Amino acid sequence: MSYMKLTGAQIVVECLKKEGVKVIFGIPGGAIMPLYDILYSETSIKHILTKHEQGAAHAADGYARATGNVGVCIATSGPGATNLVTGLANAYLDSIPLVVFTGQVSTNLIGTDAFQEVDINGITLPITKNNYVVREVRDLARIIQEAFYIARTGRPGPVLIDLPKDIQLAQTEFKYPEKVSLNGYKPTFSGHIQQIKIAAQEINKAKKPVIYAGGGVISSNASSELRDLAFQANIPVTTTLMGLGTFPETHSLSLGMLGMHGTAYANYAISAADLIIALGVRFDDRVTGKLSKFGSQAKIIHIDIDPAEIGKNVLVDIPIVGDLKKVLKKINEMIEKKENTEWLEIIKDWKRKYPLKYENNQELKPQYIIEEVYKISEGKAVIVTDVGQHQMWAAQYYQYTIPRTFISSGGLGTMGYGFPAAIGAKLGCPEKRVICISGDGSFQMNQQEIATAVNNNLAITVIIMNNGYLGMVRQWQELFFNKRYSSTTLTGNPDFVKLIEAYGGTGIRVNKKQELSPALEKALSLNKFVLIDCIIPGEENVFPMVSPGSPLDQMIGVD
Amino acid sequence: MMRHTIAVLVKDHPGVLARVAGLFTRRGFNIESLAVGHTEENNISRMTIVVEGDERALEQITKQLNKLIDVIRVRDIFPSNSVERELALIKVNTNSLANRSEIIQMVDIFRAKIIDVNSQMMTIETTGTEDKVNALIELLKPFGLKEVVRTGKIALFRGSKSVSTFKKQEE
Ligand SMILES: Cc1ncc(C[n+]2csc(CCOP(=O)(O)OP(=O)(O)O)c2C)c(N)n1
Ligand SMILES: [Mg+2]
Numbered sequence: 001m002s003y004m005k006l007t008g009a010q011i012v013v014e015c016l017k018k019e020g021v022k023v024i025f026g027i028p029g030g031a032i033m034p035l036y037d038i039l040y041s042e043t044s045i046k047h048i049l050t051k052h053e054q055g056a057a058h059a060a061d062g063y064a065r066a067t068g069n070v071g072v073c074i075a076t077s078g079p080g081a082t083n084l085v086t087g088l089a090n091a092y093l094d095s096i097p098l099v100v101f102t103g104q105v106s107t108n109l110i111g112t113d114a115f116q117e118v119d120i121n122g123i124t125l126p127i128t129k130n131n132y133v134v135r136e137v138r139d140l141a142r143i144i145q146e147a148f149y150i151a152r153t154g155r156p157g158p159v160l161i162d163l164p165k166d167i168q169l170a171q172t173e174f175k176y177p178e179k180v181s182l183n184g185y186k187p188t189f190s191g192h193i194q195q196i197k198i199a200a201q202e203i204n205k206a207k208k209p210v211i212y213a214g215g216g217v218i219s220s221n222a223s224s225e226l227r228d229l230a231f232q233a234n235i236p237v238t239t240t241l242m243g244l245g246t247f248p249e250t251h252s253l254s255l256g257m258l259g260m261h262g263t264a265y266a267n268y269a270i271s272a273a274d275l276i277i278a279l280g281v282r283f284d285d286r287v288t289g290k291l292s293k294f295g296s297q298a299k300i301i302h303i304d305i306d307p308a309e310i311g312k313n314v315l316v317d318i319p320i321v322g323d324l325k326k327v328l329k330k331i332n333e334m335i336e337k338k339e340n341t342e343w344l345e346i347i348k349d350w351k352r353k354y355p356l357k358y359e360n361n362q363e364l365k366p367q368y369i370i371e372e373v374y375k376i377s378e379g380k381a382v383i384v385t386d387v388g389q390h391q392m393w394a395a396q397y398y399q400y401t402i403p404r405t406f407i408s409s410g411g412l413g414t415m416g417y418g419f420p421a422a423i424g425a426k427l428g429c430p431e432k433r434v435i436c437i438s439g440d441g442s443f444q445m446n447q448q449e450i451a452t453a454v455n456n457n458l459a460i461t462v463i464i465m466n467n468g469y470l471g472m473v474r475q476w477q478e479l480f481f482n483k484r485y486s487s488t489t490l491t492g493n494p495d496f497v498k499l500i501e502a503y504g505g506t507g508i509r510v511n512k513k514q515e516l517s518p519a520l521e522k523a524l525s526l527n528k529f530v531l532i533d534c535i536i537p538g539e540e541n542v543f544p545m546v547s548p549g550s551p552l553d554q555m556i557g558v559d
Numbered sequence: 560m561m562r563h564t565i566a567v568l569v570k571d572h573p574g575v576l577a578r579v580a581g582l583f584t585r586r587g588f589n590i591e592s593l594a595v596g597h598t599e600e601n602n603i604s605r606m607t608i609v610v611e612g613d614e615r616a617l618e619q620i621t622k623q624l625n626k627l628i629d630v631i632r633v634r635d636i637f638p639s640n641s642v643e644r645e646l647a648l649i650k651v652n653t654n655s656l657a658n659r660s661e662i663i664q665m666v667d668i669f670r671a672k673i674i675d676v677n678s679q680m681m682t683i684e685t686t687g688t689e690d691k692v693n694a695l696i697e698l699l700k701p702f703g704l705k706e707v708v709r710t711g712k713i714a715l716f717r718g719s720k721s722v723s724t725f726k727k728q729e730e
Contacts, residue, residue, distance in 0.1 A: 122574075122577065125574075125578055125581050126581060130627075130628040133573070133574075182628065183631055184569075184570060184627070184628050184630055184631045185628045306626070307622050308619065308623050308625070308626055311615070311619075312619060
């Protein structure tokens with residue numbers, strides 16, 4: 001059998017089609033021009049031109065988080081490639097599947113410091129799940145197939161493929177391999193049955209169990225199995241920032257988020273628990289507080305697909321390596337119905353005594369804004385955040401009930417992530433309402449993408465919580481550095497309404513509380529890109545707060 | 560702190576060494592020695608890495624190594640059930656005749672070899688366990704060492720047990 005001869009660039013596009021890719025993000029340049037030339041006449045793949053490669057990487061990431069599919073972006077060699085670095089690190093730390101193509105100088109020039117040559121493979125070694133330099137065009141199809149497979153299976157993550165220019169132009173017979181064969185990569189899916197039995201026994205025995213669920217539940221699509229477990233045995237559920245949406249926060253078993261800015265009752269519950277069921281989490285320091293005190297009363301069951309997460313930060317009693325969906329299904333078959341009345345009473349009491357609260361006065365409070373957004377979107381919007389105080393308020397005061405409706409930079413905490421990620425999310429889910437909650441600081445880190453949103457008619461609503469500060473850092477300065485507001489005052493802010501108008505978009509300023517809901521109504525009814533600039537009190541703080549290094553049950557702002 | 564000898568089977572292509580070495584440095588491990596070479600299988604290389612670290616840190620590094628796509632197997636090789644060797648070349652001063660015969664005696668005792676010689680110096684080749692190599696170097700020190708080069712340790716399990724027959728992880 002003979003196969004068609006294609007160029008490397010054509011092979012890339014054919015492979016993307018085989019992988020079902022519909023939307024890609026990027027910016028062209030010298031070393032990637034052959035690929036762009038093929039994209040020019042390709043109708044089945046939509047290319048979104050961003051204004052900065054960081055925007056392209058975050059958009060691909062937002063697309064991946066909103067849809068569950070692999071996100072794809074492209075950049076040229078040199079500066080194009082280095083501009084992707086933050087986006088790759090962001091996706092790596094949150095285990096988001098991306099396949100990223102970078103142009104590279106021709107193979108005969110590699111290693112000569114040629115124009116726009118950088119060793120992007122070397123640079124991204126520690127922030128990719130795997131990366132490749134394609135040296136022979138005949139390897140290209142196999143590499144692309146491997147890259148998609150590696151990106152989305154096991155613990156997902158970004159994979160980079162560096163494409164020298166001559167490889168894009170060289171021809172070979174195109175044949176997409178039947179299946180991937182990698183002897184160095186075999187994720188464990190099913191989980192050890194003996195361990196699963198022990199875990200089920202412990203769950204049946206526990207008097208004060210708590211489920212601690214994270215982003216792994218989302219990657220594994222295990223939200224309904226998680227719900228089955230919780231409902232069957234009446235186990236309260238707290239989630240990490242990455243796990244918001246995996247369990248309905250409107251349900252009485254929900255404890256909301258735990259950790260540094262978690263609810264008091266989640267932090268009390270996990271501190272008092274006799275069994276912690278940790279699902280797709282990694283015991284990050286923002287979650288555990290003082291590590292030696294975390295779950296010190298409890299046995300810990302830890303289920304994760306990545307063996308390296310087991311025992312990394314916390315020694316666990318019952319480790320299970322496997323795919324959460326599969327493992328939970330088996331556990332659920334062995335779980336007895338239980339009421340846990342006593343434990344749930346204690347939790348109810350904590351919820352009554354220590355609710356999330358803020359002073360809801362005549363001012364335009366950020367927490368109030370989030371509550372209004374929740375009401376008007378009926379809890380069904382895809383909320384994408386930037387990083388800072390506004391991110392924490394968005395996590396605390398909106399009640400997430402659906403997986404993939406809260407999208408935020410967790411592990412890396414990347415300011416500038418939110419807006420381009422919202423663009424990606426909207427392109428992935430055009431039928432959904434996408435609302436980006438940003439800060440005056442964060443938004444300015446990637447505001448050039450206004451052009452991308454306006455140009456593509458993306459009906460996204462961006463809400464800027466404009467406090468005139470790098471607020472989260474200011475809060476730490478207030479609490480831990482004697483109010484010395486070193487370089488956290490944003491005096492040079494632009495007029496965001498005028499800024500968006502300059503791009504041909506719609507801007508609305510909200511100064512007063514009563515202006516908010518009309519502005520939100522208007523923004524959502526316009527069905528186009530709208531930015532709402534909300535002027536909020538400058539020195540509002542995020543509470544509760546566990547000081548770094550303190551145990552979780554010692555919180556500021558809980559009385 | 561314990562010293563560990565880790566055998567790592569890797570795919571033999573560019574960048575593998577950087578990937579593996581990078582993992583150790585990023586997690587704060589100092590590599591004491593590293594030996595790399597081809598194996599009985601095509602396109603598979605074997606690294607023998609000696610590091611110092613506590614059990615938990617080592618477990619973490621092993622798991623992280625296993626996560627690398629280019630890494631096929633990782634095994635901790637315990638001294639109790641393995642054979643290990645290192646090769647060293649030692650260039651030593653031989654400025655007097657008395658020195659010369661004393662050095663030759665030691666070379667004999669250690670079953671080492673003289674592989675190069677002139678009026679000023681001798682180059683000695685020795686293989687053995689790390690301890691044996693260390694001992695010979697110590698004994699030669701008083702004569703004046705001009706240069707020492709060591710390959711780093713390589714090791715195999717005793718008997719029919721082999722690294723390649725282990726699976727990468729429970730599958
Ligand atoms: C790229 C990047 N630089 C710096 C930081 C440190 N940082 C964390 S939050 C924050 C302030 C964010 O300000 P803003 O976006 O206005 O949000 P606010 O906290 O005021 O709501 C800063 C500077 C970061 N997380 N990311
Ligand atoms: Mg701000």
